[in-house]
Amino acid sequence: MQRPLARLRVPDRPVLFTVVFWVVLAATGAVAYASEPSTPPWAVPFGVNLALVAVLWLLLPWRRCEGWRRLLPVAFLLATFALGFTGSAEIHQLLTLLAIANVAFVHGMRAAAVIVGCLTGALFVMTAVSSGRGLGEATVQTVLVIVFAAFVLGMTSAVLEARRRREEAQRLLARVRELTVAQERARMGAEMHDSIGHHLTVIKLSLENAERFRSRRPEAAWDEVRQAKELTVEALADARRWVRALRPLALEGRVGSAALQRLAASFDGTGLAVSFEVLGGEVPLEPDVELVLYRVLQEGLTNAVRHAGARHVDGTLTFSGEAVVLAVADDGRGRDREGRGGFGLSSLAERARAVGGTLVAGDRPGGGFEVRAELPVRAKVAT
Structure with a gap:
């Protein structure tokens, strides 16, 4: 039949x-x-x-x-x-x-x-x-x-x-997605070079100084070694963050809020306390919408660790009718021109508009920084 x-x-x-x-x-x-x-x-x-x-x-x-x-x-x-x-x-x-x-x-x-x-x-x-x-x-x-x-x-x-x-x-949509991926990789490559490359350069200089001071100034040599060790820990933490950033949307078979909760839990080892809450009756989301939500949470958590000096981040995913809202708020220093207004958030705003949604980001009245994305449950073509 x-x-x-x-x-x-x-x-x-x-x-x-x-x-x-x-x-x-x-x-x-x-x-x-x-x-x-x-x-x-x-x-x-x-x-x-x-x-x-x-x-x-x-x-x-x-x-x-x-x-x-x-x-x-x-x-x-x-x-x-x-x-x-x-x-x-x-x-x-x-x-x-x-x-x-x-x-x-x-x-x-x-x-x-x-x-x-x-x-x-x-x-x-x-x-x-x-x-x-x-x-x-x-x-x-x-x-x-x-x-x-x-x-x-x-x-x-x-x-x-x-x-x-x-x-x-x-065909144009497929091309735009390819260019978006290439642009994202270029951004991530540049940031990896700036962060991890900087740490490795300083570590190299510290070890060279330690080698030069080992006979004449042993204490100074050990200071350089200790500094290199501390920078190695920071470089390793940065590398782990980038590994998390390169993970696919479906983590161990999870999609939707489960993938976002898994992403939030993956930041436990960074010294950042992350809470994540889901409000309203969850409904299935289109893959493009899920990807934007995932990247918004990822950007909010990464920026809180790297730029804000935050100790706690609250993530809230709210389902309301035909819309879904993700808010990521931290208790850090607030807006930083270099870390908070750059390519990352502008790229996310373009992605949100591409599925028919909006993204706003800025300082919170009580201190800290918040990124808020409001997206349709079903992706729409932006006009």
Whole structure:
């Protein structure tokens, strides 16, 4: 049962086309059989024709493809056209228009336009000559078919343009994400160079001084060694912080508030007391929203350790309807132009705007610093 249902939900096939197809197919069969009280001789071939049209519809591709599947639109077009000979009361022409639209999806608008020209010409000849209805009626019927064909092809063109724009937007979004990752890595590389590189440079100088003082001034040499040891501990703490910063969002299989709680707990060894609280009924978040929340908490904790001289940080995650709010507040020195207003927070503000949210940061009235992000539960494209 699942595979036929899956065919009905082909993502590339317009939903309106699906609805129109099944309604018209059912009407074609109902009208044809209702017009004959007894079983006509064409009932069997007409029924087979209807079944063939239905099967081909489920198999049709709805974008350019290669191989034998390229022939399916042509087969479907011929099958719908054949309904006029096996017993349809002209209602099948709407199915033929859908077949022309499918040709446009797979083979292009030019191929569909050529087919429309050929079919309308054949229809005019068949109506005027074969059916004997006269030129006037043939002209009216042909014009009606042309008008409907133009409407269907116009709708198809709009769908193709929307699809092209969506795919282009997806490519641009993927590119933006790549650039964001590259920018973040560059920032982290620069900060690692400034922090850990500085410590290693001073350690090297201290050990060189110790080597130079070891005979003439032993006490000074030991002072240099002790300083190098202290700087080594600080460099190791910095390295551990950067390892935490490079961890993925899902920590040991955790996502959502569990990942944020795990991140907060990972700062226990830094001398910073971190509390984290979740308020409101938690709801599943989109991955992009989760990532922004994770980076906001990460930036708030890292800055509290590196720049603020804070002893305690409070993190609060609040779920309220269609929004989620993360506030990270510390009891440190407050805003520092070098550490608190740089690339980190501006980059986070851009990320928040990208998912339809906001981020504000600044000194708290009672002292300390706070970062507050308010995001939608489901990411939106910022306007």
